[in-house]
Amino acid sequence: MQATLKDLLARSDLFAGLTPTELEAIARACEPREFERDETIFAMLEPADGLYVIASGRVKVCVSSSGGKELILATLGPGQFFGEMALLDDAPRSATVVAQLPSSTYRIRRQDFDQLLESHPSIARKLLRELSLRLRRANAQMESLVTLDVVGRLARFFIDLARQHGQLLGNGWVAVRRPTHQDIANSIGTSRETVTRLINDLEQRGLVVNEGKMSYLREEVLRGEGE
Numbered sequence: 311m312q313a314t315l316k317d318l319l320a321r322s323d324l325f326a327g328l329t330p331t332e333l334e335a336i337a338r339a340c341e342p343r344e345f346e347r348d349e350t351i352f353a354m355l356e357p358a359d360g361l362y363v364i365a366s367g368r369v370k371v372c373v374s375s376s377g378g379k380e381l382i383l384a385t386l387g388p389g390q391f392f393g394e395m396a397l398l399d400d401a402p403r404s405a406t407v408v409a410q411l412p413s414s415t416y417r418i419r420r421q422d423f424d425q426l427l428e429s430h431p432s433i434a435r436k437l438l439r440e441l442s443l444r445l446r447r448a449n450a451q452m453e454s455l456v457t458l459d460v461v462g463r464l465a466r467f468f469i470d471l472a473r474q475h476g477q478l479l480g481n482g483w484v485a486v487r488r489p490t491h492q493d494i495a496n497s498i499g500t501s502r503e504t505v506t507r508l509i510n511d512l513e514q515r516g517l518v519v520n521e522g523k524m525s526y527l528r529e530e531v532l533r534g535e536g537e
């Protein structure tokens with residue numbers, strides 16, 4: 311178990327490149343936390359207890375309006391982390407995080423995380439790099455919400471999903487664990503009915519195949535050529 315955790319940390323966005331001894335010290339600070347599909351890991355505005363590293367599964371980061379409308383800001387998968395912002399700015403959680411698939415995570419408490427940041431400048435650098443990347447993605451999402459029509463936004467959604475969480479099969483197809491149509495709708499600012507209609511159209515054109523829990527996407531959809 312400990313070896314698996316060390317392997318995960320060694321491949322994670324935040325701790326890659328540290329020595330085995332350093333990874334062992336971080337592994338000792340990790341508490342396993344398991345979540346079922348659709349389980350809320352924490353809610354926006356809650357006080358922060360720690361940072362989470364994802365071992366398996368996928369989580370969605372979302373904000374909701376008082377009317378219950380949800381916007382999904384990002385989805386994160388194995389090796390990625392979340393829950394750093396409230397630790398860094400000493401404010402409540404900036405968003406709600408929900409397990410989109412059954413997910414195994416490790417939690418590092420605030421005090422241990424603070425110590426890690428102080429003793430390892432390389433972790434701080436990786437953290438800044440990832441925060442920049444997420445800001446770029448957030449900018450791109452804002453841009454696509456304002457400048458693209460819904461077909462373009464769906465194509466952009468699939469491109470991002472495949473790049474971040476997809477598996478290239480090498481035969482012109484990419485495999486991804488399928489999000490619900492509602493989650494896709496909440497990521498691109500449209501209704502579930504519109505997503506269902508557009509995906510049915512892509513299926514009829516042979517660009518998307520749904521099988522069990524998986525979706526298979528033709529690579530040309532990912533280049534925006536399926537529009």
Ligand code: CMP
Pocket residue numbers: 358371383384391392393394395396397402403404405406407444448
């Ligand atoms: P925190 O504010 O502690 O809790 C919510 C977490 O969601 C936040 O830390 C980040 O880890 C993550 N998060 C918030 N906004 C975004 C975003 N735009 N892209 C990716 N992750 C985010």
